[in-house]
Amino acid sequence: MKSPTLQDRLQELPRSLASPSPDRRPLLADAPNPWLRALPYAVAAILVVTLLPIDIVVLTGSYGLDGYPAAVLSLAQTVPLLLAVRRPLPAWWIIAAATAATAAVTVGSPAGAGPWPWPAATLVGYLFLLAALALRESGQALLAVWLVTAFGTVGAAAAFEQRAGGAPAVAVVLGGATLLLGWSLRGRGEARRRLAEQEQISEAERGLRTLLEERTRIARELHDVVAHHMSVITVQADSAPYRLTGLPPEAAAEFATIAAAARSSLGEMRRLLGVLRSEQHGDPDRTPQPGVRDLGGLVETVAQAGVSAELTVGAEVEALLPLPDAVDLSVYRIVQEALANVVRHAPGAAAWISLAAEDGALRITVVNAAADGVVGGGGGGGGAAVEAAEGTGHGLVGMRERVRLLDGRLDTGALPEGGFRVAAVLPVTAPGESTP
Structure with a gap:
């Protein structure tokens, strides 16, 4: 099968943005402690409660927006953070669109009004969103998100250079660092989880191997016990016509059949013992079994x-x-x-x-x-x-x-x-x- 080329991988990037992870559990759902499982919800709720009023005040007071548009844009940029706990990629679509709309309506604000196109409150919420994405989505989706963020930010800064200042570079660098750090932590967590699973499997396999080794040892020992009895049966059946006088021919033939069956069984047991003995026990142990x-x-x-x-x-x-x-x-x-x-x-x-x-x-x-x-x-x-x-x-x-x-x-x-x-x-x- 032909490995995908660079062009194929680049073509997959847009599709990755339309294919969120099928896992809809909350972030950190596998954490051992209840407080860790509740942490994403707590952080998202604190951010929404804190950033929503700050964003409205900044958009109305510093950027000159009316109250209603400022409230709508602020809600669109903060409330989806709660959705990001379970579905970070759909939340990203909402917040990215709201951030682009905010940048479009505030581009005419004075240069001293605040950083553009990333107000401080918007950037804080966006970084949390990127962290949620890094913990849930695929590497292709993360790369696509960062490219969209970087190209959108750099393009806006290039088109309105005097208004942008140094804020775009900070947003791009912080966003990339957040995605990289979150993805690294996620990979480390998955590696530790797989290692723990492999250790459990190895422990079970060791226990099964121990059991099989002991059963093989018992089978080798019992072979000696059974072989002794089979040998006695063979000797007695072979010698019966000579020890017992006056046996009818049918009885002598029966003893011969018994002796042949015993010899055959003994041969089969010896072949089985050859399979059971490991290479390190090449020579059979002829020491009598203890008691x-x-x-x-x-x-x-x-x-x-x-x-x-x-x-x-x-x-x-x-x-x-x-x-x-x-x-x-x-x-x-x-x-x-x-x-x-x-x-x-x-x-x-x-x-x-x-x-x-x-x-x-x-x-x-x-x-x-x-x-x-x-x-x-x-x-x-x-x-x-x-x-x-x-x-x-x-x-x-x-x-x-x-x-x-x-x-x-x-x-x-x-x-x-x-x-x-x-x-x-x-x-x-x-x-x-x-x-x-």
Whole structure:
């Protein structure tokens, strides 16, 4: 697509004066403070109340106009300032026409009567109007307004040089400066607003990425759990005809079908795991997945980071061991993340971990005291992974995902006396399974 030329842009200028902004909200409508939103109305009202009588007095007393024409022109130059709060470009058309008419009827006034073609009161109101335009209209419209103002003022000064004096140059310079300053402030405000919106979007994307990373990690870990069971099924189905004598051919064929299906499923899971593993984890981790029996080692590890942790495992939990693999792994990871948060956010604080079983569910509770100078304990989630307790760095996000996976419950929050509490309840039997 061909970019517009200078001639095309110049042809657009007149059309921009006939196309006001579709935004009809008051100026500063997005300001956070109510007094800022009311400021344009207040300034416009003060200008109208102040400039209207001054303009009438100046036009009648200094420029020699009769009372009725002076009042009509003064009203046309001041009252539209109220309209400028919402529709500055239509207000400009009215005030510009009234200013031109005033200049035409006062051109014969004595040179000492006052500045011409811009009486002082008219210029003050016009500058407010230009500021309103700069905050609302497009750059093309602002350029067109300034060109009309400059050419009209310079043309009148050139035609009536003896009457004009130095007032036209002041009006043109002040008008251009007002438009430029207002346009710059508007651009800065829009840039800050867009930056704030982008920060919100980035924060949401970071949260989603964290969630997806944690789900991918859980999927990789659960692959090992499921793959173990699928391998057992494959071996048992393959060896059944040799272990069980007298099997009918139909049963042997059924076992062969089961073994083939299990091998196929295991292969699909391995291919899925290859997709889930990132490039930085090129070699598969063949370390056995940790569980409840490894919590003692985890407590010793975080002690090296300055966190004194005490582990209590109820006798009823010992009776349930071994737990289902998914539950066993999730218990370890939840405790690991909770202790990693203590190391990050409450270094040096004491922590207590307790495991209890009740009503077919396992209750995990991790409580930490508030460290010196740390308010609220270790409740936050993000940050870099802590060497002493190698969590995922996703904190509460990872805990919630693991609890959701097992149809459990998670309760976290700061304690009134300081510190933080993490409590999770996991069904010992995952949904759809039977107790082993």
